[in-house]
Amino acid sequence: MSKAKAGHKQENHAEHPPKSSITSKSALSAAFLVLNQIGTRALTFAVNQVLLRYLSPKIYGVAMQLELFSVSILYFSRESLRVALQRHQGDDELEKTEQVDGESPKEDAKQVAVSYGPTRRLQEVVNLSHIAIGLGLPLTILFSWLYLRSADSAVLETSLLHSSLYIYALATLLELCIEPAFAVAKQQMLDGTRVWAEFRASFIKCFITCVTAVWASRTGRDVGVLPFAMGQLSYAIVINLVYNWNIIPICNRSGASLLPQTIASNSTYIMSRFSRPFITIAATFYGQAIFNQILTSGDSYLIAALATLPAQGAYALATNYGGLLARMLFQPIEEASRSLFGRLPTKDSPPKRSADKNPVRQAVIHLTTILHFYSLLSLFAISLGPSLSPLLLRTLAGSRWTVTEAPAVLAAYCYIIPLLAANGILEAFVSAVATPTQIRSQSIWKVAQLCAFAGTSYVALRVAAMGAPGLVVANAVTMVSRIAWSWGFVQGYLGTFGGNAGGLKVWEMMPSVGSLAVGVGGAVVPEVPLQDGSDIRLGELMQCGVVVGACGIGVLFFEREFLLSTIPNAAIDRFPILQHVTRTRKDGDEKKQQ
Structure with a gap:
């Protein structure tokens, strides 16, 4: 190795610290992007x-x-x-050789x-x-x-x-x-x-x-x-x-x-x-x-x-509120995850050297953890979103928007949040590891999905006259077909390259029985009635706060094991309360084993 190259590498080493595992990099990148999305979306909001x-x-x-x-x-x-x-x-x-086109650099x-x-x-x-x-x-x-x-x-x-x-x-x-x-x-x-x-x-x-x-x-x-x-x-x-x-x-x-x-x-x-x-x-x-x-x-x-311009405004407002979670959280996680998935072996490339001993196993854990986390967020969206959306809309946008189609669209949008979450992370995996042949195969499937979307939209808008909420239904139908293809691709990939890593298991991503019970309880709570007039009363907001708070505490209790397992060691070392909780959990596990 020449002195120039050695000096170049030393300079790079000084500027950039040694690499940690790609999983840690992906998590750090996701954290940066999530914080960015939260900040910018909060401003826009x-x-x-x-x-x-x-x-x-x-x-x-x-x-x-x-x-x-x-x-x-x-x-x-x-x-x-x-x-x-x-x-x-x-x-x-x-870091190949010092030659370009077989000649030494000049x-x-x-x-x-x-x-x-x-x-x-x-x-x-x-x-x-x-x-x-x-x-x-x-x-x-x-x-x-x-x-x-x-x-x-x-x-x-x-x-x-x-x-x-x-x-x-x-x-x-x-x-x-x-x-x-x-x-x-x-x-x-x-x-x-x-x-x-x-x-x-x-x-x-x-x-x-x-x-x-x-x-x-x-x-x-x-x-x-x-x-x-x-x-x-x-x-x-x-x-x-x-x-x-x-x-x-x-x-x-x-x-x-x-x-x-x-x-x-x-x-x-x-x-x-x-x-x-x-x-x-x-x-x-x-x-x-x-x-x-x-x-x-x-x-x-x-x-x-x-649609007419007022209907377009109502639909845009409702989908902006409904898609806030997807833009603030799902999108940056997907983007950061591509960096992790992009280093996995494919049919067109040999396994790449990595700081992680088994990158495919790391990817399985990463996918399972994210989908489990998404399922908890979706539980809140499905159980509480439809009943609270009219109050939310009147509080944020004013009473004149409640007489449009916006409340119905926002309530319907809550049901497709789980589909948005699952589709985004699965397609991030596909785009990172699929070969050009597989991507072309997916494109053919997407032609069929596009036809299904157009047909469903026509039926919903023209035949059933569902208005703007019908577009949410058409989106849901298309999303289900996209998830089905991506799920099959991921399972096939893990079957080929996963080895002992195994495939994705649905039961590992689902909320616990206790959390599902909390979700059902939140769904049966009657919709908070709105008083006449344009102003939101404090009592209405307090009722919503009590329902959301009770459901949140219940899910935190039943999912405490999963949530603690996702906390980085650096955070545990920094906060004494987390150290105490983690130590208590480990002591309990040891007693069970004894």
């Missing part, structure tokens, strides 16, 4: 409560259409690339971006992330044209709609410009940088949106959805500034660049910059992303096409 007092359901419905416009462009531009880039080898496998070889594994790998992902920016521009133009062409006349009559749409388009393109820096942060596991960037940008977005809306209302100006557009633009500007401020120095120290650079001139790279294997897998994921987006946001597309 607080601002929405202010905006709902100033906006009508019609304006809120148009705002949700523009949000869907932006999210669709971002998803189709970057999602498949992000998933593909997470399927990377460990850094220990990237000190002043400006055309070769890097010579050593980690830096070369970093430049590869930066180069690939620029594809998202390239895809974003034509997609933005296409989606803008389609939106203006297909929008209802009531939407086009909204004040400053065209200006707001163009601002959203600009903000979307600016947000795509962070992809190179995001890729570096992801590869270097700089979750703190990502958390601070997104939190600061979200804070500015909420502040600008709220101030603009209140100012327009106080001055009597009809600005339509312009406050939302200005907030989105401020978010894109701030997140670019924060990401680049933190990532550019890291790239300078690593010898990489946030601009596309030449890596090597051989058949492995397209235009000497883009890794052909990664483009292949990203293209496979891109084809599937179309179905994923339609299946995930198909309800939003259908409600935008078939």
